[in-house]
Amino acid sequence: MTSRDLIELYDLVVVGGGPAGMAAAAEAWKAGLKRILIAERNGFLGGVLPQCIHDGFGIAEFQESMTGPEYAQRWKELVEKSGIQILTDTTVIKMETDGLHTLTLTGSAAGICKVRTKSVVLSTGCRERTIGQLHIPGSRPAGIYTAGAAQYMMNCQNYLPGKSFVVLGSGDIGLIMARRVTLEGAKVNMILGEQASGLLRNYIQCVQDFEIPIRFGYTVLRTHGYKRLKGVTIAPTNKSGEPDIKRSQYVPCDTLLVAAGLIPETELWSSQGFPLGQAGGIPVNAFMQTEKDGVFACGNVVKIYDTVDEVSHRGRQSGYAAATWVLKSEKVFAKHQKENESYALLGRRITDDDISALFDRREHMLSKLIYCIKCPRGCKIEVADENGEVSLLGAACKLGEEYAKSEYQAPVRVVTTTVTTGAAMPPLLPVRTDRPIPRADIPKIVDICRKTCVAAPIQMGDVIVRNAGGTEANIIATGCLNIKPPLSSR
Amino acid sequence: MKKYDVIIIGAGIIGALTARELSKYQLSVLVIEQAYDLGEGATKANSGILYPGFHQRGGSLKGISCVAGNAKYEELCGQIGVSMKKIGSLYVAFHDEGEEKLRDKYEKGLKNGVPNMEIISGEAARQMEPLLSPAVTRALYAPTTGIISPFELITAVSESAGQNGVEFLFDTSVTGLHAESNSVELETSGGAFSASFVVNAAGENAAVIEGWLKTQDLMIKPKRGQYYVFDKQTGGLNHVIFQAQESDEGGTLLAPTVEGNLIAGPTSEDVSSYRNTETTRQGLLHVERVAKKMMPTLNMGKVITSFAGVRANITNVEKEQKDFVIRESSRNVVSVLGIKNPGMTAAPYLAEKIIEALEQQGLALSANPQFCPVLSRQLPFLKETPERQRELYARDCRYAKVICRCEEVTEGDIIHVLHSPLPPRSLNGLKKRLRVGMGRCQGGFCTSRIIEIMSRETGVVPQNIRKGTSGSNLIKGWVK
Numbered sequence: 005m006t007s008r009d010l011i012e013l014y015d016l017v018v019v020g021g022g023p024a025g026m027a028a029a030a031e032a033w034k035a036g037l038k039r040i041l042i043a044e045r046n047g048f049l050g051g052v053l054p055q056c057i058h059d060g061f062g063i064a065e066f067q068e069s070m071t072g073p074e075y076a077q078r079w080k081e082l083v084e085k086s087g088i089q090i091l092t093d094t095t096v097i098k099m100e101t102d103g104l105h106t107l108t109l110t111g112s113a114a115g116i117c118k119v120r121t122k123s124v125v126l127s128t129g130c131r132e133r134t135i136g137q138l139h140i141p142g143s144r145p146a147g148i149y150t151a152g153a154a155q156y157m158m159n160c161q162n163y164l165p166g167k168s169f170v171v172l173g174s175g176d177i178g179l180i181m182a183r184r185v186t187l188e189g190a191k192v193n194m195i196l197g198e199q200a201s202g203l204l205r206n207y208i209q210c211v212q213d214f215e216i217p218i219r220f221g222y223t224v225l226r227t228h229g230y231k232r233l234k235g236v237t238i239a240p241t242n243k244s245g246e247p248d249i250k251r252s253q254y255v256p257c258d259t260l261l262v263a264a265g266l267i268p269e270t271e272l273w274s275s276q277g278f279p280l281g282q283a284g285g286i287p288v289n290a291f292m293q294t295e296k297d298g299v300f301a302c303g304n305v306v307k308i309y310d311t312v313d314e315v316s317h318r319g320r321q322s323g324y325a326a327a328t329w330v331l332k333s334e335k336v337f338a339k340h341q342k343e344n345e346s347y348a349l350l351g352r353r354i355t356d357d358d359i360s361a362l363f364d365r366r367e368h369m370l371s372k373l374i375y376c377i378k379c380p381r382g383c384k385i386e387v388a389d390e391n392g393e394v395s396l397l398g399a400a401c402k403l404g405e406e407y408a409k410s411e412y413q414a415p416v417r418v419v420t421t422t423v424t425t426g427a428a429m430p431p432l433l434p435v436r437t438d439r440p441i442p443r444a445d446i447p448k449i450v451d452i453c454r455k456t457c458v459a460a461p462i463q464m465g466d467v468i469v470r471n472a473g474g475t476e477a478n479i480i481a482t483g484c485l486n487i488k489p490p491l492s493s494r
Numbered sequence: 495m496k497k498y499d500v501i502i503i504g505a506g507i508i509g510a511l512t513a514r515e516l517s518k519y520q521l522s523v524l525v526i527e528q529a530y531d532l533g534e535g536a537t538k539a540n541s542g543i544l545y546p547g548f549h550q551r552g553g554s555l556k557g558i559s560c561v562a563g564n565a566k567y568e569e570l571c572g573q574i575g576v577s578m579k580k581i582g583s584l585y586v587a588f589h590d591e592g593e594e595k596l597r598d599k600y601e602k603g604l605k606n607g608v609p610n611m612e613i614i615s616g617e618a619a620r621q622m623e624p625l626l627s628p629a630v631t632r633a634l635y636a637p638t639t640g641i642i643s644p645f646e647l648i649t650a651v652s653e654s655a656g657q658n659g660v661e662f663l664f665d666t667s668v669t670g671l672h673a674e675s676n677s678v679e680l681e682t683s684g685g686a687f688s689a690s691f692v693v694n695a696a697g698e699n700a701a702v703i704e705g706w707l708k709t710q711d712l713m714i715k716p717k718r719g720q721y722y723v724f725d726k727q728t729g730g731l732n733h734v735i736f737q738a739q740e741s742d743e744g745g746t747l748l749a750p751t752v753e754g755n756l757i758a759g760p761t762s763e764d765v766s767s768y769r770n771t772e773t774t775r776q777g778l779l780h781v782e783r784v785a786k787k788m789m790p791t792l793n794m795g796k797v798i799t800s801f802a803g804v805r806a807n808i809t810n811v812e813k814e815q816k817d818f819v820i821r822e823s824s825r826n827v828v829s830v831l832g833i834k835n836p837g838m839t840a841a842p843y844l845a846e847k848i849i850e851a852l853e854q855q856g857l858a859l860s861a862n863p864q865f866c867p868v869l870s871r872q873l874p875f876l877k878e879t880p881e882r883q884r885e886l887y888a889r890d891c892r893y894a895k896v897i898c899r900c901e902e903v904t905e906g907d908i909i910h911v912l913h914s915p916l917p918p919r920s921l922n923g924l925k926k927r928l929r930v931g932m933g934r935c936q937g938g939f940c941t942s943r944i945i946e947i948m949s950r951e952t953g954v955v956p957q958n959i960r961k962g963t964s965g966s967n968l969i970k971g972w973v974k
Contacts, residue, residue, distance in 0.1 A: 045896060045899070093895050095895075095896040095899065097876065097896070097902060110875075110876065110894045110895075110896060110904070111894055111895060111896075112891040112892055112894055112895040112905075113891070114894070115883075115884070115887040115891070115894045116876075116880075116883055116887070116894060131934070131935040131938055131939065132935070132938050134798070134799070134935065134936040134938060135936075136723075136797065136798050136799030136800060136936050137797060137798060137799075137936075139778060139794070139797060139800065141772065141773040141774050141775050141777070141778055141800065142772050142773060142774075143771065143772045144771075144801070145961070145966060146960065146961035146962075146966040146967060146968050147968075149938075149941070150938045152938065153937075153938050153939070153941060153942055156942050157942045157969065158973050161942060161945075161946065161956075162972050162973050162974065163942065163945065163956055163969040163972070163973065164969060164970050164971045164972060164973045165968075165969050165970065166969075166970050167970050188973050188974070225775070226772075226774075226775070230769055230963075231962075231963055231964070231965035231966040232965060232966055232967065258970070271899075274727065275727070422973070422974070423974075424974055432973075432974075454974050
């Protein structure tokens with residue numbers, strides 16, 4: 005759409021078309037709002053999801069495990085089949101809240117323009133904490149990236165940021181990027197975790213599967229190199245975060261990935277002098293309402309959530325609340341409150357106890373203990389193997405027992421990666437296996453994908469390689485490839 | 495072999511301003527720079543302060559040039575479109591000993607001609623700066639202290655010089671210098687050049703180059719200063735805050751920047767190499783301690799980055815006798831040595847002094863009738879007027895597409911600068927001209943997109959797009 009399609013007064017403008025914003029818009033439409041606009045700064049909807057080609061999304065929202073692009077597509081379809089207006093490549097640079105709200109937009113399709121709206125949903129997401137914010141001293145050569153920036157390079161641009169990595173931060177993004185880098189043939193020398201964080205699932209499937217060295221209670225003390233990064237000095241930290249300099253150690257690497265947490269992107273809100281909440285985000289009540297009438301916020305701009313499912317859920321809540329506000333409905337938000345609990349634990353987060361149990365001297369993962377990741381309970385299952393006679397101890401259910409047995413004897417994984425398109429834009433198409441394959445076959449599948457080049461048109465779900473490497477699994481597309489790329493993607 | 499009237503070695507602020515000053519006359523001028531871009535030495539990493547001139551010895555070249563240079567900035571910035579604010583400064587003291595230093599500064603200031611200084615009580619200082627430490631007992635207020643962006647300054651000065659006919663040559667180091675009877679022959683990594691006169695404004699290398707022509711009596715070594723930069727919206731300060739330092743505190747100051755950030759630093763440490771722009775744990779802890787001494791409520795959580803700069807420091811002259819040096823190194827060669835702070839403040843005055851020195855050596859100056867003092871620079875799209883925005887958008891819709899969100903720089907801005915007369919050739923060069931990646935996300939979002947744009951616009955493959963100097967390639971290749 006262009007500026008000519010903009011209307012005089014909107015019911016709702018959603019700032020940010022990621023998972024939170026798409027859910028908010030879709031829900032507000034469902035609740036009866038008709039004049040809705042999503043302003044998205046990227047050339048596509050989905051926020052960060054298109055670069056998150058790994059799976060594990062949608063377990064709560066859709067009861068299946070999807071990759072980021074697939075999860076985004078579900079919501080995108082929902083939004084696109086409604087009458088919601090979408091402006092991509094468009095950034096909201098200013099918000100004035102005075103009775104009606106006035107937003108200043110700038111974008112290649114609409115130029116600079118102002119739109120007026122009865123309500124606003126702020127779903128601007130978050131940004132990554134950088135090395136500068138961690139006060140890490142040293143040189144500032146090329147080769148220091150936040151994990152998300154490197155993820156966009158590798159999964160969307162086909163840029164390889166480096167060949168020999170250190171990952172700072174053992175949260176989910178750090179672990180997932182460590183796997184991604186390893187799968188593409190680069191080396192991860194070490195993951196450094198200041199503390200235990202992230203989902204257990206990711207420790208097993210990213211760290212243990214690829215035998216990546218990980219150290220807890222360590223930080224980067226200093227970066228080295230003048231032109232390109234040459235290495236980092238690492239050191240253990242004590243409880244108050246002070247590094248023990250005597251035990252410092254030099255680790256050579258050409259790239260440092262900083263995965264040290266996310267910060268709500270509250271600029272539009274805080275630039276007006278409005279206060280932030282304790283979590284550093286926009287403060288909202290249980291209905292995702294801010295203190296300003298008609299302004300709602302949801303997703304990571306409120307606080308950093310563990311899973312995208314919960315972000316979507318909060319998005320729906322805020323969309324519903326905005327609709328109620330605009331329609332002056334008295335049905336006071338009751339509908340959405342009761343669902344909250346089911347999102348509480350989608351996966352088990354790792355704890356300090358887990359680390360002691362799972363890691364040899366807190367460095368190398370052990371395999372005699374299997375954590376069940378089938379449900380949030382996360383049973384600790386011990387495996388005893390006497391001449392092939394496998395017995396399991398600790399599983400609370402049949403499902404857990406089966407999982408542990410398969411993990412011990414023949415672990416299986418869904419492989420997610422990319423294939424090339426031969427086109428300049430987009431250069432890559434995300435793919436996955438359509439069923440789990442033996443873990444030992446992962447390199448084979450990745451190698452097949454590395455050698456595969458596809459041509460448009462491709463729909464999500466299309467089979468790219470049938471019976472890949474004799475595993476019986478097909479490699480399927482998790483993104484679309486149009487013949488004529490939309491203008492906005494340039 | 496190309497022959498010029500004047501060749502300037504070094505495209506730092508001294509070299510660039512001298513070049514612009516020379517462009518007022520009918521002269522052919524070439525600036526030779528060893529780095530890949532403008533202002534890659536002391537110019538790019540300093541406090542961004544226009545000093546008032548009371549720190550320097552009374553009557554010294556440093557003191558006089560600081561006061562005179564400071565006074566020239568209004569006109570200069572007005573002509574070349576650089577944002578500069580004379581926000582004034584408070585030099586604060588915490589106890590009797592500090593107050594003594596404060597009075598000493600006041601005396602020095604009087605000798606150097608610093609206008610309108612005023613000694614005020616701690617209470618009065620806190621009324622001007624409510625977040626100032628309650629421990630401040632007295633302050634020296636100087637209204638002429640200013641803030642400026644060194645990046646914007648060096649770019650605009652050089653562009654103005656370029657617009658008036660000065661040529662620039664980058665990635666070229668001077669390897670030899672021979673003063674003949676009426677010319678100077680230069681050997682460089684890019685071939686031989688000849689000039690009637692040479693200005694040696696090579697900063698870190700100035701003493702070495704001068705040493706080729708005469709016995710070097712000055713020992714010049716690198717001195718490093720480290721800084722913290724705080725996010726916009728950290729707020730809280732309206733003036734530059736200097737402090738009566740304890741012996742180990744260096745000249746650490748706290749100041750707002752023209753862009754609305756807050757800066758704290760520098761330290762002052764001897765290092766072994768001019769390439770050593772590393773920050774250190776001790777250095778940053780020092781900056782934090784001294785900054786908090788001035789402003790106890792300073793929130794270190796608002797730090798967005800840290801950096802260090804290295805300046806050329808004369809080491810074999812006693813501190814109180816140390817001064818800037820502008821001198822004839824041989825026939826037709828003038829060298830500028832030992833320029834550290836307040837070098838940027840002093841630069842417009844020093845440039846005139848350099849030209850006086852050249853004139854004394856016989857450089858004939860006749861006015862250039864084509865000289866245009868005004869540089870009309872295109873502002874970043876989102877800072878332009880609505881009319882101009884409409885015009886730019888109609889020309890290229892990418893002007894409205896934001897690439898760097900934190901600093902609000904658009905794709906059109908980037909494309910425009912990449913095709914400007916002195917174009918950036920790396921990410922850092924682009925940063926200097928547009929501030930991309932300098933905000934709170936520190937390039938987290940825009941770096942990857944900028945690689946794509948730079949590659950597309952310049953025809954360089956992505957793996958050869960650099961952060962800064964040659965060898966600082968941002969990515970290693972294709973994934974597949």
